Amino acid sequence: MKKAIINLFNNLFGGLVLVAVLIGAVVAFMFVAGFVAGGQTGAWMAVTGKKLLDYAIKIAAVGVLFGLFSFYTGGTHELTLSNERESETD
DSSP: OHHHHHHHHHHHHHHHHHHHHHHHHHHHHHHHHHHHHOHHHHHHHHHHHHHHHHHHHHHHHHHHHHHHHHHHHHTOOTTOOOOOSOOTTO
């Protein structure tokens, strides 16, 4: 059961962060296209891109939260201090 929950959290983390990165790529394209278009169209694209990016940041934050749940549910994470190998000076 614990393994299934960790797997679910990992999948949610990966999916949500992927969606956030893809939205960021779309927004980057919108900024470049808006810069090329200029005028009112460019301004509209930049403002719309900013709104999309706000959603992407929220989606990424929720994804990271699921990633943290996965780390702490599993009992191990990158910030844990442990001696898994012998000291090289011995």
